[in-house]
Amino acid sequence: MTATVQEPSPAATGTPVLSLSGINKRFGAVRALSDVQFEVRLGEVVALVGDNGAGKSTLVKVIAGVAPADDGEIRFEGHAVTIPTPHAAQDLGIATVFQDLALCDNLDVVANLYLGREVLRGGLMNEVEMERRSLDLLRQLAAKIPSVRTRVASLSGGQRQVVAISRSLLGEPKVVILDEPTAALGVAQTAEVLNLVERLRERGLGIVLISHNLADVFAVADRIVVLRLGRNGGEFTVGEVDQEDVVAAITGATDNVVAERAARRAHVARPAGEGTES
Amino acid sequence: MSDRTVVPPEDEEELPAVGSAAAVPGVPTDERIFRRAGLSGYVDDFLSRLRTGELGSLPVIFGLVVIVIVFESLNSVFLHADNLVSIAQQIPSTGIIATGVVLVLLLGEIDLSIGSVSGAAAAILAVLNVNQGLNPVLAIILALAGGAAIGLLHGLVFTKLGVPSFVVTLAGLLIWQGLQLRILGGTGSINLPPDGPLVKFGQTDNAFMLNTLAYVLSAVVAVLLFLSMAREAARRRAAGLRARPVAEIAVRSALLFVLLAVVVYVLSRDRGVPWTLVVFLALVVVVDFVLRRTRYGRAVYAIGGNIEAARRAGLPVDRIRISIFILTSTLAALGGLIGAFYQGAVDQATGSGDTLVNSIAAAVIGGTSLFGGRGKATAALLGMLVIGAISNGLLLESLSSSLRYMITGTVLVASVVIDSLARRGRQSAGR
Numbered sequence: 017m018t019a020t021v022q023e024p025s026p027a028a029t030g031t032p033v034l035s036l037s038g039i040n041k042r043f044g045a046v047r048a049l050s051d052v053q054f055e056v057r058l059g060e061v062v063a064l065v066g067d068n069g070a071g072k073s074t075l076v077k078v079i080a081g082v083a084p085a086d087d088g089e090i091r092f093e094g095h096a097v098t099i100p101t102p103h104a105a106q107d108l109g110i111a112t113v114f115q116d117l118a119l120c121d122n123l124d125v126v127a128n129l130y131l132g133r134e135v136l137r138g139g140l141m142n143e144v145e146m147e148r149r150s151l152d153l154l155r156q157l158a159a160k161i162p163s164v165r166t167r168v169a170s171l172s173g174g175q176r177q178v179v180a181i182s183r184s185l186l187g188e189p190k191v192v193i194l195d196e197p198t199a200a201l202g203v204a205q206t207a208e209v210l211n212l213v214e215r216l217r218e219r220g221l222g223i224v225l226i227s228h229n230l231a232d233v234f235a236v237a238d239r240i241v242v243l244r245l246g247r248n249g250g251e252f253t254v255g256e257v258d259q260e261d262v263v264a265a266i267t268g269a270t271d272n273v274v275a276e277r278a279a280r281r282a283h284v285a286r287p288a289g290e291g292t293e294s
Numbered sequence: 295m296s297d298r299t300v301v302p303p304e305d306e307e308e309l310p311a312v313g314s315a316a317a318v319p320g321v322p323t324d325e326r327i328f329r330r331a332g333l334s335g336y337v338d339d340f341l342s343r344l345r346t347g348e349l350g351s352l353p354v355i356f357g358l359v360v361i362v363i364v365f366e367s368l369n370s371v372f373l374h375a376d377n378l379v380s381i382a383q384q385i386p387s388t389g390i391i392a393t394g395v396v397l398v399l400l401l402g403e404i405d406l407s408i409g410s411v412s413g414a415a416a417a418i419l420a421v422l423n424v425n426q427g428l429n430p431v432l433a434i435i436l437a438l439a440g441g442a443a444i445g446l447l448h449g450l451v452f453t454k455l456g457v458p459s460f461v462v463t464l465a466g467l468l469i470w471q472g473l474q475l476r477i478l479g480g481t482g483s484i485n486l487p488p489d490g491p492l493v494k495f496g497q498t499d500n501a502f503m504l505n506t507l508a509y510v511l512s513a514v515v516a517v518l519l520f521l522s523m524a525r526e527a528a529r530r531r532a533a534g535l536r537a538r539p540v541a542e543i544a545v546r547s548a549l550l551f552v553l554l555a556v557v558v559y560v561l562s563r564d565r566g567v568p569w570t571l572v573v574f575l576a577l578v579v580v581v582d583f584v585l586r587r588t589r590y591g592r593a594v595y596a597i598g599g600n601i602e603a604a605r606r607a608g609l610p611v612d613r614i615r616i617s618i619f620i621l622t623s624t625l626a627a628l629g630g631l632i633g634a635f636y637q638g639a640v641d642q643a644t645g646s647g648d649t650l651v652n653s654i655a656a657a658v659i660g661g662t663s664l665f666g667g668r669g670k671a672t673a674a675l676l677g678m679l680v681i682g683a684i685s686n687g688l689l690l691e692s693l694s695s696s697l698r699y700m701i702t703g704t705v706l707v708a709s710v711v712i713d714s715l716a717r718r719g720r721q722s723a724g725r
Contacts (some may be wrong), residue, residue, distance in 0.1 A: 025526065079690060102606075103608070104416055109319060114603070114606075118600065118602060118603035118606045118607070119600065119603055120595070120596045120600045120603050120667070121599055121667075122595060122598065122599035122600075122666075122667035122668055123592075123595060123596060123599055127595075127596075131596055131603070131604070131607040131609075132593075132594070132604075132607030132608045132609050133607075133608075134589045134592060139588075140587045140588060141588065141592065141676070143535045144526070144529045144530050144535060145533070147530075147533075147535055147644035148533045148534065148535060151535075171622070171680075
């Protein structure tokens with residue numbers, strides 16, 4: 017489980033590795049998700065955007081197995097699956113890096129990377145092997161960590177994000193979900209994390225990027241999926257739209273006819289409020 | 295596929311990258327890049343740790359030297375061999391309890407019942423061995439099992455019912471002291487047979503190791519340290535990682551041997567090395583090993599550092615917390631038994647008074663953080679040397695217990711203040 021080999025697949029052309037359709041999720045009287053569909057292919061970065069309360073986090077929780085959907089179909093590598101627990105998601109090959117990162121400040125980078133799955137040798141922790149693999153992994157990702165034996169507490173926000181993302185790769189996932197990875201990061205650190213996201217794509221992973229920052233989204237994503245009030249609010253291909261179109265979809269400005277016409281001219285793949293067909 | 299992206303210029307202020315251009319091809323660098331080679335590297339390392347609040351054992355050792363100087367100047371008996379042997383006999387009981395306190399503090403929790411549990415266990419032993427005439431070994435096992443059962447109860451109430459450990463063990467403090475009084479019954483005091491094996495082990499002349507054996511054991515320990523560190527270094531080198539030079543390992547092992555041999559020599563000028571001290575030291579070594587080398591130990595640190603992260607990493611958080619409460623109570627029981635062997639009797643005061651404060655103070659003074667996740671097993675030993683020296687020195691001055699309590703309390707507060715300040719230093723240094 018060195019997490020080194022991942023078939024780099026032809027980017028974003030294959031069939032979806034993960035696809036969700038008709039997802040409904042209710043919290044009491046609140047319909048958090050209604051009839052949502054979403055898909056990720058290997059080797060692509062899909063940005064999931066939306067206003068506060070649009071259902072991004074709920075959708076991530078459905079995929080990560082934290083809060084399973086009420087109904088709807090989830091297919092992973094073509095097979096219908098259920099994701100009732102976080103463990104089930106990990107077993108399928110879906111890794112999630114939540115916003116709080118869940119790192120132990122008092123442990124060093126190696127210990128954090130291997131927390132809960134330490135490499136053993138004669139019943140004891142094999143520190144040498146874990147350290148070697150950690151160095152390998154971080155080097156492959158060209159990650160900038162001062163030393164794998166420094167405590168995580170002394171790392172910068174960007175470096176902590178890098179450690180958390182690297183850790184998610186140890187399970188050799190096919191899909192990695194990043195929840196607001198650049199929130200609260202400086203310019204340089206954001207660039208570092210975005211570089212890392214691109215390297216994950218080069219490794220052939222499917223990446224779901226949740227972000228509020230459209231600049232970051234446009235910098236790194238291939239596709240943008242907009243959620244609005246718990247429904248699909250549009251889907252765009254980066255390079256064919258500009259930020260205003262996406263903002264319009266997020267805020268719902270496309271609901272009016274003028275905006276819809278403008279959007280059509282800008283090759284919008286799917287206008288708001290329509291698409292449940294795949 | 296490994297894409298060596300050129301380091302973006304805006305990252306110049308960042309620390310050097312893993313596997314950056316500076317790396318010699320094929321030889322992984324990184325790692326202790328902060329330490330320059332040679333002696334100056336160690337000095338640098340040392341100074342930066344001082345600045346950033348990673349004080350380690352330094353304040354304790356410094357404090358210990360000051361305490362020794364003060365008491366020796368007050369009363370020249372302090373450093374006499376027979377007094378040092380007395381200290382060596384007084385330390386193990388509370389020290390073993392403090393080892394358990396280190397464990398529970400690592401979780402970020404507290405156990406206030408340790409004094410009462412040690413007293414209750416001593417009472418169980420005395421009643422079973424003296425009143426019921428049970429075989430001493432069996433009595434010891436049952437007393438320890440009693441401690442373990444108490445810890446299990448604490449752990450279950452804490453984890454399953456969600457009662458804070460402070461409250462659970464505060465209630466335990468009363469409950470188990472009540473149990474101790476009840477077990478001891480009307481007289482409230484039971485003398486262990488003075489010529490029985492228990493007292494012989496803890497107090498009288500059989501209680502000391504043969505001096506030759508002590509020297510041999512010191513040498514064996516130093517050699518084992520050398521071998522294990524040398525093997526580790528060889529494996530690291532084979533894996534292409536930076537390793538300690540053999541010379542450094544040899545010097546460290548030699549220093550350990552010299553230290554142990556000096557202790558043996560000084561104690562041998564009087565009665566020798568007490569077996570109870572050997573038990574305490576062995577226990578510290580075992581706990582240290584478990585904490586540093588096993589997954590279980592790693593999990594304990596992780597829970598103390600960030601319990602949510604530990605949970606998400608799939609660690610059995612509740613089971614580990616319960617097991618630590620069991621260990622802490624069992625060690626408290628063992629400390630109580632060792633104390634009873636030394637005292638030769640168990641009464642209503644066994645485990646009460648300053649046992650609780652002393653053992654917590656020892657763990658904290660030794661460098662265990664009250665905030666969880668930071669500390670080592672050796673903290674119990676270092677801290678206990680300080681506490682033992684203070685108690686003994688104050689006894690020599692024949693101060694009243696009122697003064698002794700106030701001084702010990704002040705030392706505890708001082709050690710917590712150092713911990714808080716160090717923590718602040720770490721935070722401002724971003725550690």
